[in-house]
Amino acid sequence: MNLTNIHPKVTPIYQTSVFKFASLAELEEYYTAPGRGGRYGYSRSEHPNTEELVAAVARLEGVAGGALAGVATGAGLSGLLAAVLATCRAGDHVLCPAELYGGSVVxxxxxxxxxxIETSYVPLADLYDLARHARPNTKLVLAEILSNPLLTVLDGPRLAAACQAEGVLLLIDNTFASPAISQPFSWGADMVWHSATKYLGGHSDVTAGLVLARDPAVAQRLRQVGGSLGLTLAPLESWLTLRGTKTLRLRMRQHSENALAVAQFLARHPAVGQVFYPGLPLDPGHALAAAQLRGGQFGGMLSFRLADDTAAAVDAFVQKSQLFPLAPSLAGVDSSCSYPLATSHRYIPDERRRALGITPGLIRLSVGIEEAGDLLADLSQALG
Known part of the structure; x- marks a missing residue:
């Protein structure tokens, strides 16, 4: 079959586990030439679909030229695993804010x-004083742009400066914001990590992770770890995630617009005790988020605490809502809600959850791109 004159606009799905070599010379070039000589051998290590995806996200994140600079993985947490194992070894120390996604903590x-590899946690407000908390063996700091689930806003440039002063690498979880509204490399992050299951994929039909590095040597280690541990994302999932990135900017504008309307509605509702969304002017992180996030957008995630701060009140809301079904993930085009106490922070000790403000009446919303009026009408009846 002659494929010479076939020029697809969209890269095909390379649904193959291995690639062929015509000679021993080609095989040797694959193993010894820079960049594998433009060849592929075994999809566990690399294939065209995952490389195209990584390059596309690198462009979205502002990496010069969109150069290949990381690895796509089979799930968000496998991206974190790759990032830590690429930069740390036994005896090293990782430092994180206490306000961190429960899955990362586990x-x-x-x-x-x-x-x-030891990890310790300090309140985010204290983390900026890195010299006081870093140890001689501290190799990595991990932080989220917008914390899960209470949307605490990170002062990224301040933390990046502190890490550079201490010679510690900074890994930023950009999942909640996405590169459409936040580009951590621009203010000094060393690595950026996504649960690509969320906004990059965007349609709740793929499970994926992705981590990029500024330093080519670290990026190469990410690829090596991904291949050695079998973390590399499969062709179909890479293709689906790449398709999602093509509408990311459009979706994030609508996610953000709808989330702001929902947050404003909830802030006025008598059944709601507190709303956590940096797009609200009275939110403590509003000014910082407005200065740091792009295009006047604050993302599609928010949380609120019911005035009746009980699990029973949450259950009543869940059972009445039609457009915010209970689901443990986020960031699809369709809205959903989550219960942090029983999902993202289920395995965090109770006293630590209480200290973080994760109480029985806390609900996290992932606001989709439906008509805003429909979402507000559903919230009104569910909270009635």
Whole structure:
């Protein structure tokens, strides 16, 4: 079959586990030439679909030229695993804010601790004084642009400056914001990580992660870890995620517009005790978010605490709502709600959850791109 004159506008899905070589010379070039000589061998390590995806996200994140600078993985948390293992070894220390996604905490504290990598947590407000908390063996700081689930806003440039002063790498979780409204490389992050399951994919039909590095040597280590541990994202999932990135800017504008309307509605509702959304002028992180996020957008995620701060009140809301179904993930085009106490922070000790403000009446909303009026009408009846 002659494919010479076939020029697809969209890259095909390379649904193959291996690629062929015509000679021993080609095989040797694959293993020894820079960039594999433009060849592919085994999809566990690399294939055209994942490389196109990584390059596309690199462009969105503002990496010069969109150069290949990282790895796409089979899930968001496998991206975090790759980032830590690419930069840390047994005996090293990772430092994080206490306000961190529960899944990240479980991976770092329960699993990577068994490999001799220690993690400690301090309140975000204290983390900027990095010299006081860093140790001689601190290799990495991990923080979120917008924390999960209470949307605490990170002062990224301030933390990046502190990490540079201490010679510590900074890894930023950009999942909640996405590169459409936040570009951490522009203010000094060393690595940027996404659960690509969320806004990059955007349609709740793919599970993926992606991590990029500024330093080519770190990027190469990410690729090596991804290939060695079998973390590399499969062709179909890479293709689906790439398709999602093509509408990311459009979707984020609508997510943000709808989330602001929902937050304003909830802030006025008598059944709601508190709303957490940096787009509200009275939110403590509003000024920082407005200065740091792009295009006057604050993202599609928000949380609120019911005035009746009980699980029973949450259950009543969940059962009455039609457009915010209960689901443990986020960022699809369709809205959903989540219950942090029983999902993202289920395995965090109760006293720590209370200290973070994760109470029985807290609900997290992922606001989709439906008609805003429909969403407000549904919230009105569900809270009635």
């Amino acid at each position: 991976l770092l504290s329960n699993e990577l601790s068994r490999l001799g």
